[in-house]
Amino acid sequence: SQPILGELTASQVTPESVQLEWSVPEGTFDSFMVQYKDAQGQPQVVPVDGGSRRVTVPGLSPSRRYKFNLYGVWGRKRVGPISTDAVTGEDVSPAPEEERPPSQPHLGDLTASHVTSDSIQLEWSVPEGTFDSFTVQYRDAQGQPESLLVDGGSHTVTVTGLSPSHRYNFYLYGVLGQKRVGPISLDTITDGHVDAYARPSALSVVSPAEPEEEPPSQPMLGELTASHVTPESIELEWSVPEGTFDSFTVQYKDAQGQPQVVPVDGGSRRVTVP
Numbered sequence: 001s002q003p004i005l006g007e008l009t010a011s012q013v014t015p016e017s018v019q020l021e022w023s024v025p026e027g028t029f030d031s032f033m034v035q036y037k038d039a040q041g042q043p044q045v046v047p048v049d050g051g052s053r054r055v056t057v058p059g060l061s062p063s064r065r066y067k068f069n070l071y072g073v074w075g076r077k078r079v080g081p082i083s084t085d086a087v088t089g090e091d092v093s094p095a096p097e098e099e100r101p102p103s104q105p106h107l108g109d110l111t112a113s114h115v116t117s118d119s120i121q122l123e124w125s126v127p128e129g130t131f132d133s134f135t136v137q138y139r140d141a142q143g144q145p146e147s148l149l150v151d152g153g154s155h156t157v158t159v160t161g162l163s164p165s166h167r168y169n170f171y172l173y174g175v176l177g178q179k180r181v182g183p184i185s186l187d188t189i190t191d192g193h194v195d196a197y198a199r200p201s202a203l204s205v206v207s208p209a210e211p212e213e214e215p216p217s218q219p220m221l222g223e224l225t226a227s228h229v230t231p232e233s234i235e236l237e238w239s240v241p242e243g244t245f246d247s248f249t250v251q252y253k254d255a256q257g258q259p260q261v262v263p264v265d266g267g268s269r270r271v272t273v274p
């Protein structure tokens with residue numbers, strides 16, 4: 001039977017992030033999607049694994065009210081949304097003394113600052129310049145590729161929904177315009193203690209050595225065309241001239257102006273938007 005979404009709450013709020021938690025009273029979902037609008041009014045989407053019940057939304061602006069909508073994805077059906085509002089904390093950091101001239105940015109070190117049985121907080125440095133955004137890539141316990149988009153103003157992100165006592169390889173890329181810099185990598189093992197009060201020293205964090213296998217070169221998108229159009233649907237087709245993608249995301253606004261998202265498997269080259 002169709003699973004049911006419970007309540008959505010904001011459990012931890014900082015000037016730059018909000019941690020959301022939710023319940024599923026009945027059934028299970030394949031995945032979840034958190035939708036919200038950033039400080040510029042642009043719709044943003046955070047994908048979450050179906051086994052997770054919390055996610056940290058990073059890259060937010062201080063002292064700002066955000067409305068978060070959570071959808072449960074069950075097969076080809078989307079359930080919800082459930083919603084909550086949260087106001088980010090006030091920024092108390094000192095203003096920069098002067099603005100440095102723009103230059104080619106560089107990535108520094110990637111480290112794990114907090115490790116639990118089901119989450120890892122990653123931190124990284126940018127010794128020079130600034131990036132538009134960052135991308136964290138890794139594979140989950142089932143070997144499925146996962147990707148997290150992080151705002152360029154943030155240098156930390158919490159990866160949730162992980163499995164205890166499991167080794168993860170994280171790759172961090174810096175995105176500047178159409179260019180991707182990196183990756184820098186980190187090999188980390190989650191805590192084997194599920195108890196929230198377990199010793200935080202019982203963690204195994206491996207220094208960011210060279211990854212066992214080089215990540216593939218960056219794939220390229222070709223052209224997007226509308227192949228079949230009806231009064232109620234449009235079939236989209238696209239090409240990938242070089243490389244492969246883990247997945248695709250189609251974004252559009254419906255007749256009411258609400259942002260909609262259609263996730264597509266990485267092996268597909270077409271989708272029907274109903």
